[in-house]
Amino acid sequence: METLNFNDVFKSSFLEKTASFSIVDTLFGLLVAFGIGLLIYLVYKKTFLGVIYSHTFNISLIVMTMATAIIIMGISSNVLLSLGMVGALSIVRFRTPIKDPLDIVYIFWGIVAGILCGADFILLAVIGSIAIGLVLLFFINRITVENPYLLVIRYNETSIENSLEHVISGHAKKHSIKSKSVMPGNDYEVTYEVRVKDNDMSFINNISTIDGVKSAIMLSYDGNFTA
The missing domain is CATH 3.30.70.260 (ACT domain)
Known part of the structure; x- marks a missing residue:
């Protein structure tokens, strides 16, 4: 009769996942995601043209970028976890209205940057974010639009x-x-x-x-x- 020890119980799940988890890569990806989120924060603050500036919404862009990166890091090596995450997110309903269409651009920017950082496409995330930031700064601050x-x-x-x-x-x-x-x-x-x-x-x-x-x-x- 075979006996089970501690390693036999956990070697198929806990120990294997811990061994494949790189703290250095994770911290580096989160650091880059924070830097890109900070860039989004500064660009949004610089280009805001609405009536009331929302500091909490701007802060949420940084957190959204980092949170998306964490999610992608977690599901990138686990198919079951990725399917469960998709199912969980499909039932989430956001009831906060987005009045300015440009705010959707910043939300999508933060999500895309977080996905790239979580998937280890660091250089693409950095170059793409710098390009998007320059485009927004140029077209919003440099080009005058005559509103009626x-x-x-x-x-x-x-x-x-x-x-x-x-x-x-x-x-x-x-x-x-x-x-x-x-x-x-x-x-x-x-x-x-x-x-x-x-x-x-x-x-x-x-x-x-x-x-x-x-x-x-x-x-x-x-x-x-x-x-």
Whole structure:
């Protein structure tokens, strides 16, 4: 009758996995993932154009890069573990809304960099991350994009519409009516999409002085405005 000892019990699982695990390679991969995550952090902070900057979201990009690298390191040599990880991640639901499409780019960047670091493609991860960072810095900070404005005017006389058109066309490079509605009390509200010359919005003062105009509001518009 054969007897089992400690080595016989663990040699097929624990000891073999421990022997194939390299602490030096793991720490080096995590260090590179942290460096790339820090690069993503700095690029995001430098190129942020939104209304409210989220420091916690930016920090999560660093952690996401390192966590992805750890996952890839763990499943790269174990088929069963990789299948289990895929099944576990398939039931995860993220309920935090992503309002800026560019934020998705940074999330995907962090995941891809983490995958490459975990799969030991260190040089590809570094070169690719530097290239992506330079592209984002150039196109966001160096190239000026002219965003339109929404001009919301509330008035009580339809006879002043020609005067409004005259003032707007004299100061805007391009304008168009987006909506027009009738308010209670026979008031009217019209919304223009305007592109002003040299960001000059002083003409809104001229609009507010027209008889019959109750209010005039200028809003920055990036295509995702919701009332």
